[in-house]
Amino acid sequence: MHFVPPGQEWIKVFKNRDNHVADAYWFPRPCMQCDNSPCAKVCPVGATFKREDGIVLVDQERCIGCRYCIAACPYGSRSFNWVEPPHTPQELAAKYSVELNYPHRKGVVEKCIFCPTLAREGKLPACAQACTMNAIYFGDQVEDVVTNHAGVSVSFTQLIREKGGFSFMEDLGTEPRVWYLPPRDRVYAAPKG
């Protein structure tokens, strides 16, 4: 989908455990698309920027590769292309755009981009489409509706309110726009560790 170069994980699944009593849980971390994004704040050339719709993107044609945004992101969401990434013909055939982030190139920073091209077509982002467990919802916070892979649409505020949703390291003031629903009524056993 994104032709993500080896070594990068745009969405990385961590095994989190909040304290030594609670069970562990899987914790997928995309880019949080922070509303007060520390990465966009520090970028010296505006290569990392936040769009009006709130999506944070990186312009690989402007990025100077200073990696200051990696220093600023508390979520470890960003990766740097240390070498020229391996290419495929399909990837190279595409015309570069900030909404795609490919063809990939060395010496620049990349991260999860919330698939703005799919949003344009009214589709779910690649991760939500691929999640056959229907765990990922995606939508517009202003419209207050989010949808998952099964096509179930629910009210965002209601979901968060009723299921005790939280966002990760909110206390840093980054205003992340990815929310998590804590595990309850587990169907599958908690991961060990």
Added chain:
Amino acid sequence: MFRQPTREDILFEPLKSNSLKFYGFVALLLAVIGWAAYAYYVQLRDGLGVTGLRDYVFWGIYMTNFVFFIGISHAGTLISAILRVTGAEWRRPITRMAEAITVFALLIGGPMIIIDMGHPERLLNLLRYGRFQSPILWDLISIATYITGSLMYLYLPMIPDLAQCRDRLTDAPAWKRFIYRTLALGWRGGEEQKHKLERGVAIMAVLIIPVAVSVHTVVSWIFGMTLRPGWHSTIFGPYFVVGAIFSGIAALLLAMAIFRKVYHLEAYLEDKHFRNLGLLLLVMDIVYIYFTLSEYLTMIYGNDVADQRVLQLLFTGDFAMAFWAMILVGFLLPAFMLGLPNLITVAPRPTARLTVLRPFVAMGALAVFAVMAFSPASASASFQLVSLWPVVRMLSIVVALGGLLWLALPWMRAHSIATIVIASILINLAMWLKRYIIIVPTLYSPRTPIQDVPWEWAHYAPTWVEWSITAGAFAMFILLYTLFSKMFPIVSIWETSGEEHAAAHGAKGEANV
């Protein structure tokens, strides 16, 4: 004391002839630089992947060098500006050396950032799209200002000497004479010219101080403005500024010792210069130790989990060796070396009873030190305030080092300049290490845990490319400095020629200590 006609001639000596040794030295430096250029070519060709850097530890020794060189650039500001403004007249023979360090350290330090960049060819984007909310822009502006300012500040007081070169070195090659003639700007040394020059220098001296302070403050803010544990600290600005002046003085002392030896400048660089600067170095050392203590103690006491991870790495983890070496041998030992010979005034007793035992005591102390320093950190991997072993270990190391120091005291008192110079070398090494220790351990312990990645991605070891470029940077610095000293008098002639009169009229230099 009467004016010795020979004193100034010493200063022109290095400008006149180049020995074979000199050419050999330059060739050696050029070889190192050439090798570094090749390493940089490899890095440009294959990407930053040839370094030991990866997504977690994405900054390494390039950044360390950057902070280090910007740090020693503060030598010039302190000596020439602060001492000039406060009227410490003994500074006169060392001002130019100090200012030249500033200029060349900036010329080397600034580009280290460019070497660290993934797309150096897009450097101009900083001007085209620069955004002022980014601390990198603050750095760009402030370092550019500092380079411009210190170039002017180096050049202005050089004009009368350039005129002397123009007038005296008439048998120099044409290109050299051309440079002297052009740069001297038609200086004749009239009263009005002198007055104007002195005003200009005085203004620059005041202007350059805030710029210098700002430079190292914004360098620290690159780190301080992020949310990373170990970096996000409010004292980073002043901490870095103090560290910069500290390492700047150490670098200057080293340069003085070398020039004095190579160019036979004993008539200019007297013991008092080393002693005065040594005392300044001692003061900065103590202030720096104080800052270090206050930084780490707040982190220890607060017990924030994220902070503890960084501290564990420093105190007992991967960086313990470097950290304790830096604290003990880099900060504390120099403090004693610089301080003790002044404090303890008992005459050295070479015939004391201990003389026979001395080698044994020394060897014993060394053995204790070695055993303790290289023994495993502690049984449990995590750092705990209450666990006694680190304390015991620490104490025995301190006692062993203290014993060695005590034994070395008579020697140190007999060789005060050598002692100061050795302390300066230790301090410079420690300050390089300090910058490394600021940058890397924090990157080892990000807020989002490191999970499921290859070992090399989460750890950092500089590769040959990084070491080569680092060696090249130091070689380049030494080369520029050497060539400068071969081209222009390294001691300000017009500023020191009045000095002997002052010395005759009641040792003004000493009065300002």
